[in-house]
Amino acid sequence: MKLSEFIRPASLPEARKALRALGPKGMVLAGGTALHFMPGKTTVTAVDITGLGLSYIKQKGDYFVIGAATPLSDIQRHRGPRWAMHEICRRISTHQIRNVSTIGGNIARVFPWADLPVVLLAMNARMVVYSGKEKDIPADEYFSSQPARLFRGGDLLTAVKIPVLKAHHGFGSVKATRNATAFSLVTIAALLELKNGVIKSARVAAGSGIPFPQRLKPVEDALAGKEASTAVFKEAAAAAGAAARWVGGEGMSADYIRQLAEVSILDALERAAEFARGRAA
Amino acid sequence: MTKTTHTVSFTLNGEKKTFGTRPDEKLLALLRREGYRGTKYGCGQGTCGACTVLLDGRATYACLLYAMQAEGREVRTIESAGTFDNPSVFQKELVAAGAVQCGYCIPGMVMSATALMETEKVLEDEIVKEYMDGNLCRCTGYEKIWVALRKTLDRQAAAPAKKPAAKSKSSAKGGKK
Structure with missing residues (x-):
């Protein structure tokens, strides 16, 4: 992919109009890191959305709202009551990339190794898409397939809404990599809702090691209504094999990746339970 | 052209x-x-x-x-960080520690360290490593670079009022003359 033109719209309607007119020849640019690796010789026009005020983190009611052009390093550094997004952002790539790469860029086009779709699926986040007016799309629907389908006609991702965790909620994420800044082999995120030590509800999601990020329903089913204990977590993690089609890579077999996923699920659940207990105290 | x-x-x-x-x-x-x-x-x-x-x-x-x-x-x-005749504190420490072999990574190392020193007040090892996690060195094994950086940071912490060199070098703007 080659940039042949670079435009800076002054407003969201203007950006949408430009993208609508350009069709497949238009490409949204915020951090722009992914554009450098887009294959092909097609020439495209970059539509720079960094001047549209889409870089912010604020709490609004029951949600943390993160602007689509917010760099990962801002999310990593942000602190607030029951804020859990910093952990995974710290594990994404390097300091220099996190300073530029944005939350929107991470989820507008989902790469197989992307970590944020996994976290947002587990968190039950909502994505805000602008199509002349703003509309919330729940994570399950947004990540049901490649989100590019939602941006035809110039529509834009403008924000991500993450539910503020309640006192009895706990969140944990685990990213398994070959080295500190490598792409993920397996990423797991878990959200647990506990009541008197019992799991009232669970959302567990995985990414990397599978073709596309997804929730692990058999793992969630094995948790619901049970005691939040290591034994239960181990039993649930063992359902990973049935939950998804694990794929080998980087010299590792599919079976190895599945086992890595099981260990990571256990770890994420332990962290989530610890988080919930800590917050409840 | x-x-x-x-x-x-x-x-x-x-x-x-x-x-x-x-x-x-x-x-x-x-x-x-x-x-x-x-x-x-x-x-x-x-x-x-x-x-x-x-x-x-x-x-x-x-x-x-x-x-x-x-x-x-x-x-x-x-x-902007320093010149051969007037190096920054970190550049001096790099030389003193023998941390520069081929030297190709050093400009990047210095710029990441500059961002660290100008941004963070608490310079614990974990934060320092986070700022430096995107700079690779294929010669040194990092130890001497780390020693030089830690010395620079400790010196800065001991003299908090002193401004880092990077911002005040008006004679080192570089580029075509």
Whole structure:
């Protein structure tokens, strides 16, 4: 992919109009890191959305709202009551990339190794898409397939809404990599809702090691209504094999990746339970 | 000679500049073309950190930034950090520690450390490593670089009122003369 033109719209309607007119020849640019690796010789026009005020983190009611052009390093550094997004952002790539790469860029086009779709699926986040007016799309629907389908006609991702965790909620994420800044082999995120030590509800999601990020329903089913204990977590993690089609890579077999996923699920659940207990105290 | 179709204006090492460019030109290519050759081309894919510059005070890879993205912003290169005759404190410590072998990674290391020193008040090892996690060195095994950096930071912590060298070097702006 080659940039042949670079435009800076002054407003969201203007950006949408430009993208609508350009069709497949238009490409949204915020951090722009992914554009450098887009294959092909097609020439495209970059539509720079960094001047549209889409870089912010604020709490609004029951949600943390993160602007689509917010760099990962801002999310990593942000602190607030029951804020859990910093952990995974710290594990994404390097300091220099996190300073530029944005939350929107991470989820507008989902790469197989992307970590944020996994976290947002587990968190039950909502994505805000602008199509002349703003509309919330729940994570399950947004990540049901490649989100590019939602941006035809110039529509834009403008924000991500993450539910503020309640006192009895706990969140944990685990990213398994070959080295500190490598792409993920397996990423797991878990959200647990506990009541008197019992799991009232669970959302567990995985990414990397599978073709596309997804929730692990058999793992969630094995948790619901049970005691939040290591034994239960181990039993649930063992359902990973049935939950998804694990794929080998980087010299590792599919079976190895599945086992890595099981260990990571256990770890994420332990962290989530610890988080919930800590917050409840 | 690069054929340019657009212009981009930004503050470079404290001076407002306007350059000819193209939409697909990387900031790294523009900087080197304009004589700021302390910023190195290493991997060209955002891994090694040799091309690290500061964009509005934040360390970024110039190889993964289109020059057009710098419009209206502040860019600082290694030329702002120190010179051969007047090196920064960290550069002096690097030499003293014998931390420079081939030296190719050092400009990037210095710029990441500059971002660290100008941003963070608490300089615990974990935070320092986070700021340096995007800079690779294939010669030294990092130990001597780490020793030099830790000494620099400890010195800075002992004298908090002293400004870091990077911002005050008016004679080290670099570029074509």
